[in-house]
Amino acid sequence: MIVKVYSPQNKYSLLQLFREIIMGFKEGRELAWRLFVRDLKAGYTKSFLGVIWLFIPPFFIAGIWIFLNSQNVVNISGAPMNYAAFTLCGTILWSFFAEALNKPIQRFQGAMSMMSKLNFPREALILASIYDQLFSLFLKLLALIPLLWVLGYPPTFDWIFAFIGIFGLLMTGISLGLLLSPLGLLYNDIGKGLPLILPFAMYLSPVIYPLREGGKLALLQDYNPVTPFLEFTRSNLGGYDFTLIGPMYIWSGIVFIVFVFSLLAVKVAMPMIIERSGS
Amino acid sequence: MENEVLIKVEGVSKKFCKSLKRSLYYGLGDISRSVLGIKNPDKLRKDEFWAVKNVSFKVRRGECLGLIGHNGAGKSTLLKMLNGLIRPDEGRIEMKGKVGALIELGAGFNPVLTGRENVYNNGAVLGFSKAEIDRKFDEIVAFSELEDFIDSPVQNYSSGMKVRLGFAVASQMELDILLVDEVLAVGDAGFKIKCYNEIFKILKNSAVIFVSHSMPQIAKVCTEGLHLHTGILKKKSSSIVDIIESYYSVFQGPLTTTEGNMDAIVEELEIQTKQNKLILDLKKISGGEIRVSPKEKLSLKLTYYISKKVAHRVIFFITDKDQKLISQLTTKKFYDYNINNLISLKIDLEKLQLNAGEYGLTIHIFETDEKIKRGTTLYGIRNCLKIICVTEEFVGASPILYFDFTDEFQS
Incomplete structure (x- = not known):
């Protein structure tokens, strides 16, 4: 028989918390899938354009930059690919990362009233965020692949490696999102600030322009976990050389640590958040 | 286990x-x-x-x-x-x-x-x-x-x-x-x-x-x-x-309140139980309290006067602590009185039949005639008496108890 003991937070051991998190993921698999399907169905039954909404933003941004570049309003040179294909890849991958970052807070916020009334493994919500992102990735690839083909980049064997980079982007986004969610669930400031900061961060990352060498932007891109994963994915898609192997290893390690730490933080914080802002 | x-x-x-x-x-x-x-x-x-x-x-x-x-x-x-x-x-x-x-x-x-x-x-x-x-x-x-x-x-x-x-x-x-x-x-x-x-x-x-x-x-x-x-x-x-x-x-008892158009005024209510006698001065709109047993024999004497000539009845309600009506007693019609003269109503109740608990007594005097059974309320007082019923025997939780019945088992 399962025995559950609830006592004040500070009497918990790290090992026990990890065990609970792993159990939570295990028990929450089916629930996560249900939640994912539920919200997908519910989200698009009341929308005329439906899933098309997931494609619109990246194509919009890419379209603007392709247009501006072709009109020589801005002059971005040195792209290692056809510029249209390059920005398209960049913006789609960036939007994938940005969505992943927003997802955990959105998921938790949406489930707040449920969490304050029912006891279910909270990890299911994290898993559901990952499912959301995998689905979004599927749609994005569905659009990106034919477009790249048209622009002269037919699928190659290297594209399989691109998924490593995509996985990196997913984990970076989810981990940062999880890390922000305890604060973001207590205070709305995070939710208000992210839409402001993320587009700005995009222009500071090598998304619509190639990697810089020297200058302040180069410094920023070194401290940016998105840079190596995005570049790795794009270089595999576009068949050009990837130069950031070292940083990618380092960032992978850091992201992993952040991920584990965020899981712990969320686990510890959630009852306190529910107590203070759950209804 | x-x-x-x-x-x-x-x-x-x-x-x-x-x-x-x-x-x-x-x-x-x-x-x-x-x-x-x-x-x-x-x-x-x-x-x-x-x-x-x-x-x-x-x-x-x-x-x-x-x-x-x-x-x-x-x-x-x-x-x-x-x-x-x-x-x-x-x-x-x-x-x-x-x-x-x-x-x-x-x-x-x-x-x-x-x-x-x-x-x-x-x-x-x-x-x-x-x-x-x-x-x-x-x-x-x-x-x-x-x-x-x-x-x-x-x-x-x-x-x-x-x-x-x-x-x-x-x-x-x-x-x-x-x-x-x-x-x-x-x-x-x-x-x-x-x-x-x-x-x-x-x-x-x-x-x-x-x-x-x-x-x-x-x-x-x-x-x-x-x-x-x-x-x-x-x-x-x-x-x-x-x-x-x-x-x-932990709740304060319900407040004693009056209602009706005050054509009738109640002077006092006398409650006689087996051991106790309690006289309530109802002009002061304050309540009283009695302790009874489920089989208690109860006598009530109500003295009141009415400032117009009207056929009326008196109704006694018993409510539980949630103010839910539990039982009532309605008198016959009365007309034979003089305006502003004291009327005295005496009621003898053989058995109270209440289960253990706290109850309230509400009294209404209302107009009545052939057509309208329940007319204007001339006077009403809510929760004028707190009835605390105590019993040693365990008798469940229903508010009303029956005592006058026969039961026969066959095997």
Whole structure:
């Protein structure tokens, strides 16, 4: 028989918390899938354009930059690919990362009233965020692949490696999102600030322009976990050389640590958040 | 394993903060400290109070604990802690076995999706696998009696229908511990009865905690009671009557009030019991109190005058502590009097027939004629007398007792 003991937070051991998190993921698999399907169905039954909404933003941004570049309003040179294909890849991958970052807070916020009334493994919500992102990735690839083909980049064997980079982007986004969610669930400031900061961060990352060498932007891109994963994915898609192997290893390690730490933080914080802002 | 303790609560306390802004700020600090493994302060900070303080109890398999207390006494907080939604600040809770909660039914229902889809989703939230729900789906729908609407979106359901579906899903779990928090208030009478039967069924081999403001419900279901008052355990007893008594004792008795157009004025009410005699001066609109036994012989003498000539009757109501009418006595019509002359009405009641508990007496004098049975109220006084009925014998929880009957067993 399962025995559950609830006592004040500070009497918990790290090992026990990890065990609970792993159990939570295990028990929450089916629930996560249900939640994912539920919200997908519910989200698009009341929308005329439906899933098309997931494609619109990246194509919009890419379209603007392709247009501006072709009109020589801005002059971005040195792209290692056809510029249209390059920005398209960049913006789609960036939007994938940005969505992943927003997802955990959105998921938790949406489930707040449920969490304050029912006891279910909270990890299911994290898993559901990952499912959301995998689905979004599927749609994005569905659009990106034919477009790249048209622009002269037919699928190659290297594209399989691109998924490593995509996985990196997913984990970076989810981990940062999880890390922000305890604060973001207590205070709305995070939710208000992210839409402001993320587009700005995009222009500071090598998304619509190639990697810089020297200058302040180069410094920023070194401290940016998105840079190596995005570049790795794009270089595999576009068949050009990837130069950031070292940083990618380092960032992978850091992201992993952040991920584990965020899981712990969320686990510890959630009852306190529910107590203070759950209804 | 009949007497296995399934719920063990030891010295549990929980503090809350009155100001939301400060609460969030404290939360931020608490979370940071907890994540970094630093101890959180034990003392109350500014604006904080104990929502639950030092509560201990045990519930065994087959027992049902009734949790009562006024609004804000800490019942829901305690249930949330038992359900593992929030952590206690002090003490320890041990829950053995699978826990189910009928707290807010249908939490997690998505309004756009159909009842069928929501059954699966709700089931998953409660910890069912798809195969289990497949197996129980027909039972769930049959229990909820929503066969015709199961494929309509839940947003078209009434609140009662949502509760039906929610209860049907939640009650199908095989549980060791069940927490019930006033969920049955919404359903219609037929469904409520069905729910009680279901809870009785679950009760046979689980431990149940039942929160309700309805004392008859508590008396019906629970084997043990616990009265929480401002977060503190005020009384714990296996006699539900004691608990209900304790619950009512914290309320101030209902106020004595008058009503009617005051064409009639009552001077006094004389109450004669076997041992006592009490004279109430009702002009002062203040109440009195008598102690009686269920078989008490009661004599009432009411003196009043009326400032116009009108056929009237006097009605005596007895109400329970919830101000619900329990019984009444209506006199015959009276017309034969002079204006502003004192009228004296004497009533002899052979047996009061009330069960143990506290009751109130309300008197109305009203106009009556052939056409209108119940005319204008000339005078009314509510809760002018508190009747405390005490009995040594255990006689259940119904307010009215019958004594004059014959019973015959045959074998």
